Amino acid sequence: MATLYTEQSKNVWRTWGLMTTFLVVVILFGWFISIYYDNTSILYFFIIFSILINFFSYWYSDKIVLKLAGAKVATREEHFALYTAVQNLSITAGLPMPKVYVVEDSAPNAFATGRDKDHAVVCATTGLLKILDKTELEGVIAHELSHIGNRDMLLSTVVVVLVGFVTILADVFRRNLFFGSMGRSRDNNRAGGILVLVGIILSILAPIFTMLIQLAISRKREFLADASGALLTRYPEGLASALKKISQYSQPMARQSSAIAHLYIANPKGGGMGLSAQAGKKITRLFATHPPVEERIKALVGQ
Numbered sequence: 001m002a003t004l005y006t007e008q009s010k011n012v013w014r015t016w017g018l019m020t021t022f023l024v025v026v027i028l029f030g031w032f033i034s035i036y037y038d039n040t041s042i043l044y045f046f047i048i049f050s051i052l053i054n055f056f057s058y059w060y061s062d063k064i065v066l067k068l069a070g071a072k073v074a075t076r077e078e079h080f081a082l083y084t085a086v087q088n089l090s091i092t093a094g095l096p097m098p099k100v101y102v103v104e105d106s107a108p109n110a111f112a113t114g115r116d117k118d119h120a121v122v123c124a125t126t127g128l129l130k131i132l133d134k135t136e137l138e139g140v141i142a143h144e145l146s147h148i149g150n151r152d153m154l155l156s157t158v159v160v161v162l163v164g165f166v167t168i169l170a171d172v173f174r175r176n177l178f179f180g181s182m183g184r185s186r187d188n189n190r191a192g193g194i195l196v197l198v199g200i201i202l203s204i205l206a207p208i209f210t211m212l213i214q215l216a217i218s219r220k221r222e223f224l225a226d227a228s229g230a231l232l233t234r235y236p237e238g239l240a241s242a243l244k245k246i247s248q249y250s251q252p253m254a255r256q257s258s259a260i261a262h263l264y265i266a267n268p269k270g271g272g273m274g275l276s277a278q279a280g281k282k283i284t285r286l287f288a289t290h291p292p293v294e295e296r297i298k299a300l301v302g303q
Contacts, residue, residue, distance in 0.1 A: 026050035057161035058154075062121055065113045065157060068257045071101040071123050082129055085141045086122050093145050093232055098122045107253040107270060108132070108246045111263040112144040113157045120148045127249070132242050139229060139239030143265055146228035152221045156263055222265075226296055236300040243300075247293040266290060 030046020076083040083100050090097045098112070098120035108128035114120035122144045132140065147153045230236035243266070252270035261268050267290045 023050045023054060026053070053161065053165055057158045058115055061157045061161045062113045062115060062119065064161060065111075065260050065263065066101060066121065066123070068260050069103050069111070069123065070105075070255045071103050074100040074102040074124075079129065081134070081137060082124055082141075085134075085138050086145075089138060089141050089145055089232060093142075093149055095145060095148055096120070098145075098148065102126060102129070103253075103255070105253050105255065106130075107251055107268070108249050109253060109264045109266055109268055110140050110144055111260070111265065112147045112153050113263060114148070115154050115157065116151075117148050120153065122148075125253070128246070131245055131249075135233075135235060135238035136242035136245065138233050139235070139242045140265060142229035142232040143225045143239055144229075146225040146232065147221070150221065150224060150228060152224075156221070159262070222291055223296065223299060226300055230300055240297045240300040243293050243297055262290075264290075266293070 027043075027047055027050055030043045030050075034040055034043040034046075074082055079100070079102055082102065086100050087097055095117050098114065098117075099122070101121055101123040103109075103123060103125045105125040106127040107125060108131055110122070110124040110128055112120060112122050122141065124140070128140065129137070147156070226239060229239055233239070246266045250270050253268040256268040
């Protein structure tokens with residue numbers, strides 16, 4: 001049976017596994033290109049580049065997330081309820097006080113990011129702060145702090161950079177398909193055709209690859225963070241009520257990116273995941289980054 005401690009250990013290994021897989025895939029890609037162009041320096045470039053990307057994703061991915069979200073620092077004076085909730089629950093959870101940010105958006109949502117508990121960030125939208133009462137807000141903050149305590153925050157944050165790079169790589173291939181096997185001569189039509197085929201395959205698989213990674217790390221961690229957050233506040237009804245209110249807001253966030261959608265407590269696209277979701281949307285749910293809200297509420301309060 002999965003516990004808080006087994007999940008913490010698993011998430012650490014998943015992070016390193018993801019980064020290692022990325023390293024190997026990019027190096028193999030560089031090896032393929034170096035053979036095609038008969039230039040070993042290309043392989044060296046890809047090796048160095050993949051190492052740098054891994055380094056960058058570990059140390060700076062949280063800053064990228066905050067930039068993509070359009071977040072700004074929340075002060076105690078301006079956002080007293082949010083700041084004190086984070087401060088008090090951090091003490092209760094035995095975690096260092098994370099940095100607190102807000103996003104100016106009417107859609108209620110929140111996320112946590114950062115590479116470890118000593119460099120963590122908790123962020124909420126102004127819409128969330130507007131519609132939730134004290135116990136509901138504490139439930140949401142406890143959920144986000146649980147992501148920090150469960151150590152799945154780093155995995156989710158690193159994915160933003162690595163998956164983003166895979167998408168860019170596929171886009172480069174798509175663009176080069178229009179330039180005759182990347183400018184090679186007719187004498188290399190066969191090799192050029194192979195490269196075009198690889199490009200087509202990557203273009204098709206990249207979005208699927210992105211989605212599968214996000215699904216693999218998102219759904220299970222949301223249920224675990226819900227349970228851990230409920231234990232932290234000793235009041236699961238608070239988070240359950242907050243999730244219900246969040247799900248009833250159907251409008252999407254004004255500023256959103258598919259790269260960071262899995263970080264939020266609820267689907268930033270709005271709608272389709274609430275209590276009123278229709279049976280015809282089951283396929284959409286299957287490929288969503290978040291589990292249905294009604295299932296999360298049922299797990300919390302049994303209703």
